[in-house]
Amino acid sequence: MKQCPVCGHMEYEGALFCSECGAPLFQQPPEPIGRRSPKEQTRPEVPAEEMSHLTSGKIVLVVEETGDKIILNGTSRGEWILGRTAPGQAIVPDIDLTPYEAYDNGVSRLHAAIRISEDGQATITDLGSSNGTRLNGLKIPPNIPQPLSEGDMVLLGKLALRVQLNSHSEDSA
Amino acid sequence: MSVQDYYTLLGVSPEATQEEIKRAYFALARRYHPDVNPSQNANEIFLRIQEAYAVLSDPQKRLLYDQRLAEQAQHTALLKIKTTLSQSHLARLEEPQILYALLEISPTHDKQNDKRPPLNVCLVLDRSTSMKGERLNALKRAAALLVEELRGDDVFSVVAFDDRAEVIVPAGRGLDKNLILQKINQIHPQGGTEIYRGLLEAYRQVGRFYNPNSLNSIILLTDGHTYGDEQKCERLARQAARQNIVIHGVGLGAKWNDAFMDKIAGITGGASMYIRSSQDISRLLEEQFHKVGKLFAPKAELLFSLGRGVKLQYAFRLTPEPMPLRMESPTMLGGVPREGTPLRVIFEFLIPPIPKNAENFIVLTGAINAHIPAASKKVQIPWSIGLQIGKEAGPVPPEIADALTKITMYRMQEQAKREIAAGNIDKATRRLENLATRLLQVGEPRLAAVVQEEAHRLKRSNSLSPEGEKEIKFGTRALILPAEFERDE
Numbered sequence: 226m227k228q229c230p231v232c233g234h235m236e237y238e239g240a241l242f243c244s245e246c247g248a249p250l251f252q253q254p255p256e257p258i259g260r261r262s263p264k265e266q267t268r269p270e271v272p273a274e275e276m277s278h279l280t281s282g283k284i285v286l287v288v289e290e291t292g293d294k295i296i297l298n299g300t301s302r303g304e305w306i307l308g309r310t311a312p313g314q315a316i317v318p319d320i321d322l323t324p325y326e327a328y329d330n331g332v333s334r335l336h337a338a339i340r341i342s343e344d345g346q347a348t349i350t351d352l353g354s355s356n357g358t359r360l361n362g363l364k365i366p367p368n369i370p371q372p373l374s375e376g377d378m379v380l381l382g383k384l385a386l387r388v389q390l391n392s393h394s395e396d397s398a
Numbered sequence: 399m400s401v402q403d404y405y406t407l408l409g410v411s412p413e414a415t416q417e418e419i420k421r422a423y424f425a426l427a428r429r430y431h432p433d434v435n436p437s438q439n440a441n442e443i444f445l446r447i448q449e450a451y452a453v454l455s456d457p458q459k460r461l462l463y464d465q466r467l468a469e470q471a472q473h474t475a476l477l478k479i480k481t482t483l484s485q486s487h488l489a490r491l492e493e494p495q496i497l498y499a500l501l502e503i504s505p506t507h508d509k510q511n512d513k514r515p516p517l518n519v520c521l522v523l524d525r526s527t528s529m530k531g532e533r534l535n536a537l538k539r540a541a542a543l544l545v546e547e548l549r550g551d552d553v554f555s556v557v558a559f560d561d562r563a564e565v566i567v568p569a570g571r572g573l574d575k576n577l578i579l580q581k582i583n584q585i586h587p588q589g590g591t592e593i594y595r596g597l598l599e600a601y602r603q604v605g606r607f608y609n610p611n612s613l614n615s616i617i618l619l620t621d622g623h624t625y626g627d628e629q630k631c632e633r634l635a636r637q638a639a640r641q642n643i644v645i646h647g648v649g650l651g652a653k654w655n656d657a658f659m660d661k662i663a664g665i666t667g668g669a670s671m672y673i674r675s676s677q678d679i680s681r682l683l684e685e686q687f688h689k690v691g692k693l694f695a696p697k698a699e700l701l702f703s704l705g706r707g708v709k710l711q712y713a714f715r716l717t718p719e720p721m722p723l724r725m726e727s728p729t730m731l732g733g734v735p736r737e738g739t740p741l742r743v744i745f746e747f748l749i750p751p752i753p754k755n756a757e758n759f760i761v762l763t764g765a766i767n768a769h770i771p772a773a774s775k776k777v778q779i780p781w782s783i784g785l786q787i788g789k790e791a792g793p794v795p796p797e798i799a800d801a802l803t804k805i806t807m808y809r810m811q812e813q814a815k816r817e818i819a820a821g822n823i824d825k826a827t828r829r830l831e832n833l834a835t836r837l838l839q840v841g842e843p844r845l846a847a848v849v850q851e852e853a854h855r856l857k858r859s860n861s862l863s864p865e866g867e868k869e870i871k872f873g874t875r876a877l878i879l880p881a882e883f884e885r886d887e
Contacts (some may be wrong), residue, residue, distance in 0.1 A: 226493065230834075237748065238489060239496035239826060242806040244813070245829075247836040249792050249803070306844050316839040335838055338847075352838075352852050368851045381701070 231314070246291035279320035279360070284339060284347055284373075288325050295320060303341040307381060308334045322384060331382025340370065347373040347390060364387035403780040404450035404463065409758045412464070414454065422450040423755060432705065440706050443763070476770050476777055477695065477734065478506045483783070484798045485791035488759055492750050497747045497761060498798055499783055503731070503768075504740035507696045512694035514691050515771040517552040518612040520569065520600040523585065524620035524650075525558040530587040531695040533621060533650060536676040540683040541582050545575050547687070553612070555603040556582060559596030560589025564875060569603040591620060594627035596682075597634055597645070597662075604643055614643040615668075617691045618659075619683070621650035628658055635665040638794040642769050644668045644696050644733065646686055650679070652864040656871065667697030667730045672872035689718060694736040695768040700743075700781070701728045702764030707750030710762075714805055720878040722812075727764065734768065744801050752787055760784045787874070801878075807836055808874040811849075815867070818856070827856050833874075845873045 226236045227250065234245035239253050248355035255334035286295040297305045297320070306317030314334055322332050342347050348370035351358035358365050359380035365371045373379075377388040405412045408422045430433065430444040449651050453459045484498035523539060541556065548554055555569035556578070566581050567573065600616045616638070624631070635645055647670030647749035649658035649679035659670040673682050699866060704710060713723040715732050717739045734741045747761055761783040769776050789859065810833045817826035852866040862870075 237494050237496045239485065239749075239791075241484060241496075241498065241799065241802050244806075244809070247806045247810050247834040249799075251799070288463060288568055299473075306838060306843070316835055328536065335835060336841060340843075350847065352847075353834075368847055 283390075284341070285386040285389040286320075286379070287389060289378075289387055293323065295326070295386075298341060305339045306335055306337075307339065308332060308336045308352075310334070322381070323383055327381075327384060330386050331383035333382070336377075336381045339373070347388075349373050349379060354381070401712050402783070403467065404454050404788075405759075406782045406784065407446060407450045407763060408454070408782060409760070409784045411687060412467075416457075419451070419454050422758075423447065423455070426760075427451075429753065429756070432844075433592065435706060437706065439703055442703060443705070443760070446475050446763070449696045451557055459580060463639055467801055474819045476773055476775060477503055477766075477768060478697075478781060479503050479766065479779055479781060481783065482797055483519070483635075483785070483796050484794055486785075486790055488749060488752060488785045488787050489789040490756075490793060492751045495749050497749050497783075497785075498802065499745045499747065499761075500798055500801060501731075501743045501745070501781070502699055502740045503734050503742075503766065504735060505734065513772060514636065515548075516609075516612045517554070517691060518604055518607050518614045519553070519610065519687070519690060520555040520557060520594045520616050522557045522559065522595070522600040522616060522618045523566075524560075524591055524593075524622065525585050525587050526560045526589055526591045526748050527587050528591075529650075529797075529824045530763070532676045533679075534585065534587055536679040537619065537683075538582050538585065539682040542579050543680060543684055544687050544705070545578050545582075548575075553604075553607040554578070555600070557596055557599045557603060558585050559592065559599070560587075560649045561592045561595065561668075562589070563595040563599035565599060565603065569606045571607070574607055575607075580814075588730055591622035591624055592627055593618070593624035594634065597769045601638060601643070608641065608643075610642060610769065611774045613690055613693055613696060613771060614641070615696075616643060617648060617683075617686060617690070618662075619647060619648040619650065620654050620659075631658075631662055632665065639666040639697070639730065642696050646690070647671065648673060648683060648686060648690070649868075650676075654870055656868060658756060664721060664724070664730060667732045668701075669732070671714075671719075672868055676782050680745075689733075689735075692718075692735045692737070693733040694772065695734040695770050698741060698768040699852045700732055700764055700766050702762050702781075704747075704762055705760040708761055709748040710745060712744075712749050712805075712809070712838075713745040714744050716801055716805075716878050717746060720808075720875045722808075731766070736772075742801075744798075744805065747783075755827075756787055758784055758786050759791075777836045803840065804874075804878045807833055807840075808871075808876065810836070811870050811874055815862075818861070821854060824861050830856065830870075833870075840877075842873075842877065845870070845877075848873065 228235055229243035229248055230256040231248040236241050236243060262317040266292050283298040284392050305320050306318040307320045307333050309323045311334060311375045312319055318335055335352045336354040337352055337358045338350045350370045355382055360371050361378050373388050375390045379386045402871055410418050410422045419445050426447050429503040430440045453463050480502040482500040489495055504736050527885050550572050553569050553571050556567040558564050558566050567578050604614050638645060643665045644662050646668040647663045649656055649659055649670060650673050663670050671686060673679055709726045715721050715723055731743050732741055763782040764765050766779045814826040830849050834846045834849040848866055848869050852862050856862055
């Protein structure tokens with residue numbers, strides 16, 4: 226028998242996934258990116274106009290306590306999962322808030338998701354976090370997207386983030 | 399005549415020396431001898447080993463056997479199979495271990511494969527009151543599109559049903575398309591849902607032009623539950639399966655009985671499909687219709703017996719239509735597409751502790767049967783799994799890892815539903831939360847959100863919403879399809 230590193234469930238030898246939590250129990254093959262040929266890697270990336278489309282409606286989160294800016298870009302699906310990483314965690318959020326004392330502030334591993342819809346509307350969704358998410362001081366129900374506006378204050382547990390939409394990001398882009 | 403390849407059965411190569419054959423035989427005979435191993439299964443294997451040795455140990459008989467094998471190989475060359483195992487060797491363990499096997503069946507390249515055999519399709523449409531309005535209208539439009547695609551030698555029919563069945567378009571070739579459309583347009587919603595009535599009439603319509611070398615199919619579309627006639631439907635499905643008539647289920651909205659439709663379709667090698675809203679009817683029905691036309695072998699069936707102490711824990715068809723399969727012999731694997739993604743099935747075996755001194759281990763012996771309309775031929779291909787013991791297991795093949803990543807998520811929702819049925823709400827809730835986490839990890843945030851929401855609902859109200867339940871089941875199923883298949887959004 227062997228033990229699942231994530232949830233501790235016991236599995237038979239040869240089992241490749243934990244039947245309890247679904248975590249892989251074997252060495253994951255390298256991501257396809259690692260197998261890319263050098264030729265592909267040097268090929269010019271996404272055309273400029275496409276890039277501007279992806280980043281139009283860019284969101285910046287300002288950590289209140291430190292003033293650090295977290296810029297949300299680089300994913301084309303228009304969605305970022307906010308959370309923190311912990312030892313043995315199989316899943317990594319898009320935005321790891323560990324540097325901002327996420328654990329002490331009560332941030333869940335997968336706390337909330339910020340999305341930009343096709344019409345450019347930004348929303349925040351609490352992902353059923355332990356300590357909840359507050360938008361401008363009001364607790365939001367889990368799994369229901371809430372619209373975000375310029376200057377909104379988001380609390381993940383006790384971690385405060387100020388939302389900046391589009392404009393103020395030029396200096397750090 | 400046995401369907402086994404004697405060499406595979408004994409675990410030796412066709413080039414093996416007499417000495418090697420003898421050694422392999424004695425090793426296996428010791429293990430499966432009725433005195434040592436009283437199970438019925440072992441006895442069968444023992445007899446087959448005897449038979450194999452009787453032939454292969456006699457050079458004259460072996461030569462004749464080799465010739466017959468070569469003939470058979472030519473005969474079965476219409477289909478080829480490929481097996482990938484999660485480990486290249488079994489570990490010598492005193493405790494049970496798990497082995498996964500991925501089976502792929504595809505046509506061998508052959509020009510005659512390219513021609514699609516004629517269709518013999520009956521469309522069975524639910525016209526119960528609940529279909530009223532947009533659903534029925536969308537359905538009529540979808541049916542009209544299908545009619546446009548018929549070839550002159552295709553047979554087509556339409557049956558509508560509520561608590562009785564009515565033949566809207568009797569089966570026929572070269573039908574007047576305008577007339578068909580006119581008749582389809584006259585379908586009016588009424589009554590309840592009795593699937594058996596519709597299915598029986600469809601079976602009769604397909605039967606009127608039945609030809610084993612056509613693609614005989616029934617596409618059943620419903621939005622409701624049928625009550626009291628489930629067993630009659632099952633019997634009819636078995637009857638259809640024997641004649642290579644494949645039933646495909648298409649369920650609309652949240653209220654149809656997906657478990658029942660999976661079962662009926664599964665018996666015949668078909669599958670069921672979920673259509674969330676009326677606007678998807680046209681696209682998905684057409685997709686289903688194309689799948690029927692793309693079949694090279696409408697149904698491949700696996701007959702098998704398991705090695706000593708081996709348990710088959712799970713069997714799942716990955717492509718062309720993802721679905722869990724029956725775990726006893728014979729099991730219907732499904733249709734083999736003419737081109738593109740082959741028929742792929744993954745098996746999970748629980749292997750018992752390995753006997754000391756064993757050098758190899760037989761997991762499964764069996765054969766795949768299929769009928770190929772384009773060649774008017776039946777084929778039978780031996781399929782068995784045997785492994786050597788004790789060496790390095792080797793890395794996990796990526797195709798196995800990939801398939802299991804996705805199936806694991808499907809199995810988690812199955813397991814959660816079993817837990818709900820058993821009243822174990824806490825466990826089911828936790829499992830759904832775990833599933834949501836996994837879905838986020840593989841980049842499926844939308845489905846993850848649905849699962850999260852249902853986990854909360856479950857905690858609050860001890861049950862899932864019918865919509866959410868179907869979203870999760872068919873959503874995790876759709877993940878299994880390779881990227882080239884069209885997916886929602």
